[in-house]
Amino acid sequence: MLFRDCPPETRTLLGAQLVFNLGFFAVIPFLAGAMRSDYGLGAAAVGLVLGARTFSQQGMFLLGGILADRWGARRSILTGCLVRISGYATLLGASDLPLFLLGAVLTGAGGALFSPALEAQLSHADQPAPPGTKRRSVFVWLAITGEIGAVLGPLLGSALLGWGFDAALTAGIAVFAAVTVLLWWRLPAPPARTDTAPADTADTADTADTAGRRPSVPSRPALGCLRDRRFLAFCALGSVNLLAYNQLYFAIPVELERRGLGQAWLGGLFLLASVLTLSLQLPVAGLARRVGSGPTLSAGFVLLAAAFAVAAGTAVHPGGPTAEAVAPVLITVAVLVLGHMALTPTILSLVPAFLHARDASGQGDVSGRGAYYGLVATCGGIAVLVGNTVLGRLVDATDRFQWWAGTPWAPLVLLALLSAVAIPRMLPDRRPPGISASPSIEHHDEKAS
Structure with a gap:
């Protein structure tokens, strides 16, 4: 689909992906250097922290997806933003390995809560193209908006490093706080649902603006x-x-x-x-x-x-x-x-x-x-x-x-x-x-x- 044809909630989610990547890439690429130069941690400690961040995110994606089904996309996405903010705040106050490790794990866990819920919700808007149109998959726009954030993030981080790594972390916290408020305001709360709802409601209902409205039925085996x-x-x-x-x-x-x-x-x-x-x-x-x-x-x-x-x-x-x-x-x-x-x-x-x-x-x-x-x-x-x-x-x-x-x-x-x-x-x-x-x-x- 054309970007302007996306439902408002879909555009909000795509914008959130851009900002999420912006805040991430403004900080994480510079974490290893800061740990070594500013805090004197060794290569083994740096490798442990970076590995923990990656594993906590990639390894927890399935759990994040299960929670998105149980909680609904809106709650899972907002929780992911809050957890990432807590991770950055922990890194901001860190001065030794245990706190850096905790901050890295929280940062990864925030992504694990955010991304599966976002992708699952965007899939509702991924409708077939009418004959003769040039409508594109919404996931094409997800790739583009994510890449824009990945390009601009390091530029922002490099500019902020002149004031120290703490400035980059503070900016990252501000970015995630802003996107959290925006999503809380723009994503509608899911309607009340009874346990007797049909099992396929979340996946088969016709949808155009669906962000956060159809959490999957918890009775389905996780x-x-x-x-x-x-x-x-x-x-x-x-x-x-x-x-x-x-x-x-x-x-x-x-x-x-x-x-x-x-x-x-x-x-x-x-x-x-x-x-x-x-x-x-x-x-x-x-x-x-x-x-x-x-x-x-x-x-x-x-x-x-x-x-x-x-x-x-x-x-x-x-x-x-x-x-x-x-x-x-x-x-x-x-x-x-x-x-x-x-x-x-x-x-x-x-x-x-x-x-x-x-x-x-x-x-x-x-x-x-x-x-x-x-x-x-x-x-x-x-x-x-x-x-x-x-x-x-x-x-x-x-x-x-x-x-x-x-x-x-x-x-x-x-x-x-x-x-x-x-x-x-x-x-x-x-x-x-x-x-x-x-x-x-x-x-x-x-x-x-």
Whole structure:
């Protein structure tokens, strides 16, 4: 859909995502430096704090989704904002490792409460496009607004660091406080609900402005999504997307060092990723809408495999070529970002179809949308944790035993190709009559029929 055609509550949620990312990226990228330079903490302590923050967010996404189903989107989103404020306030008062660790965990937990509820609620507005229109999935706009916040956040943080890290934290608290007040005012409270409400009210009612109005019925088993084997396979294969994109933060910096390139190049690569996302996300989404969900997923994973194949084919051992090694890294990042742009909105927009298909099958153990979206994110976090651990060991072993320099990239190529082949087979087979689907789901069903 066009942004101006989004319901008011949807625009509010997209704006909240932008501000949420702005407040996050104004602080967290500078946390490690502040802990080391301002408070004298060692590398092990810094690694523990950053790891705890990531794990508390990614690991708790499923729990956050379950709470969103039970509490309703509005309450979960507001609670997530308040928890993140408490995390920043704890970091502001921290002077030793325990308080930094507590602040990091609270910061991650706030995101785990906020994001699944936001995504689940936005999915209600992800309606099919009428014939002849160019309506885009709401998750395309989520990717764009989130990226804007991710670009502006570090700029704000850099400007505030002149007054010290405490100034950046104070600004972050102010940003989250402002978005909390805005959401409390703009998101309507859910209507009173009785326990006898139909089990599929939250997911099948026609909706246009739905923010915070339809929490899922608590009688549904909270972990029913874990019994949806097709969806579990979809999440496992889809998690390769997050693992691949995370290499911008892990393997790409390592590769720059191996190629003898300075870390100054890393900022340029992140800028390239942001520019590509902001300029090409809409055209990529339009192409995805025309070709359908299955082909888009396959093409996206093929692009990821191609990106890692370029990295593998041009990899060098430490001390190898320098200046001529820049172009392959630029190509790797560009192709990786293109694949990520194709995959992320498509994966998110397909989640409700699994709920509808499971409802239609007559199985009663179906979780609400929040749990399903939470499981997608949690699987991605597990993939990043396990994948980066294995990849790090491969990098060390490759240098130690002088294996082929592209060895660390080979598993990523294979995983991406496996997902490209297998994930279209995991898509729901059918949708019950009268159920609204996202544009990508609608197109996939037309192609399948």
